[in-house]
Amino acid sequence: MKMVGAMVAAARIAKNLTQKQLGELVRLDAETIASIEQGRRALMPNVAELMDFHLGLPGLLTVAANEMPERDVAPPWSEEYMDLEQRAVAFSWYECAVVPGLLQTEGYMRALFGGRVPPHPTETIERLTADRLARTKILRRKAPPSLSFILWEAALRDQLGGTDVYSEQLRHLLACMDLPHVTLQILPLGRTHYASHSGSFTVLETPEHRYLGYSEGQRSSSLFSDPEYVSILAQRYGMLRTQALNTEESKGLLIHLLGER
Numbered sequence: 001m002k003m004v005g006a007m008v009a010a011a012r013i014a015k016n017l018t019q020k021q022l023g024e025l026v027r028l029d030a031e032t033i034a035s036i037e038q039g040r041r042a043l044m045p046n047v048a049e050l051m052d053f054h055l056g057l058p059g060l061l062t063v064a065a066n067e068m069p070e071r072d073v074a075p076p077w078s079e080e081y082m083d084l085e086q087r088a089v090a091f092s093w094y095e096c097a098v099v100p101g102l103l104q105t106e107g108y109m110r111a112l113f114g115g116r117v118p119p120h121p122t123e124t125i126e127r128l129t130a131d132r133l134a135r136t137k138i139l140r141r142k143a144p145p146s147l148s149f150i151l152w153e154a155a156l157r158d159q160l161g162g163t164d165v166y167s168e169q170l171r172h173l174l175a176c177m178d179l180p181h182v183t184l185q186i187l188p189l190g191r192t193h194y195a196s197h198s199g200s201f202t203v204l205e206t207p208e209h210r211y212l213g214y215s216e217g218q219r220s221s222s223l224f225s226d227p228e229y230v231s232i233l234a235q236r237y238g239m240l241r242t243q244a245l246n247t248e249e250s251k252g253l254l255i256h257l258l259g260e261r
Contacts, residue, residue: 002039004064009037011055026050027225029208032080041080042068081214081223086138089145090205092237094196096152096187098160099169102136103149103176103184108169109133111161139179148183150240156186156257170258177251185244186253195239203233 012022012033019037020030026047035041043051048065051057093100099108109132113125120128138144159166177184187194201215213224213233224230245253 001042001068004043004061004068005037005039007061007064008033008043008051011051011057011061012037015055022051022054025054032083035083041083044080081221082135084204084206084212084214084223085135087207088204089207089209091145091147091149092203092234093148093200094150094202094237094240095155095200096196097200098155099151099173100149101132102139102147103173104132104136105165105169105172106133107161107165111165115160139176139182144179144181146181148185148241150185150187150237150244152187153189153253156254157189167258170254174251174254174258177247177254183247184250185241185247186250187240187244188253191243194243195236201233201236203230203237 012019017025018030019033023030023033026033027050028047032041036043036047043061043065045062045065048061051061052059055061093102098104098112104112106129109129110125113120113128139147156170160169173184176182199215199217201213203211203213205211210225211227211230211234213222213230215222215224224233244250
């Protein structure tokens with residue numbers, strides 16, 4: 001990553017471009033360009049293609065990005081989002097399969113990572129859990145972001161990790177709902193229609209008040225900056241909020257689920 005970053009920096013300087021100017025050409029901010037050049041962030045193939053074009057390179061960065069070995073167990077495509085997650089000032093997060101990562105307990109994380117097929121080695125599970133736990137500190141930092149979550153009820157019906165882990169996760173969700181900057185609404189089962197059949201997604205607002213969309217699949221993820229598509233995600237989220245239970249009703253459902261244990 002450091003070698004590829006050094007190549008980016010050398011090509012940029014040869015074109016007499018600042019990091020900010022290169023960032024504008026490839027639709028990234030100057031801080032992100034700096035992270036790539038310093039080897040702290042992987043160069044994504046789509047960004048590499050743009051850099052090759054604007055820097056007059058014959059596909060060198062594209063080859064480097066596509067042949068980059070995985071640095072660690074976190075998929076390289078998620079690194080840009082994780083960096084943005086730590087800097088964001090607001091989130092709108094819809095999740096339909098599992099409890100959102102920032103709201104998961106340690107036991108729930110271990111159950112998720114431990115259930116992977118093919119299975120992770122024990123040391124990998126430990127590392128993934130530690131990394132995700134570190135991300136959850138965003139909830140209680142001195143100046144936390146505004147966090148709005150919508151969670152499909154189906155994700156709450158699976159008792160991942162067993163009864164104890166499940167009960168702890170429900171109690172944790174109730175505790176998170178007491179935080180003044182956290183809103184959680186549950187989209188109940190039985191609706192005749194709802195606003196997003198295409199899976200989970202997040203809309204986040206950066207400190208520069210840019211809005212970005214993010215979605216993740218089995219082997220890749222997408223970070224969207226196109227205003228038109230981000231607007232579509234925001235519209236879907238707004239409609240989901242009207243279709244979900246309000247916060248008091250959502251609390252009541254969580255308490256009911258706890259009582260069933």
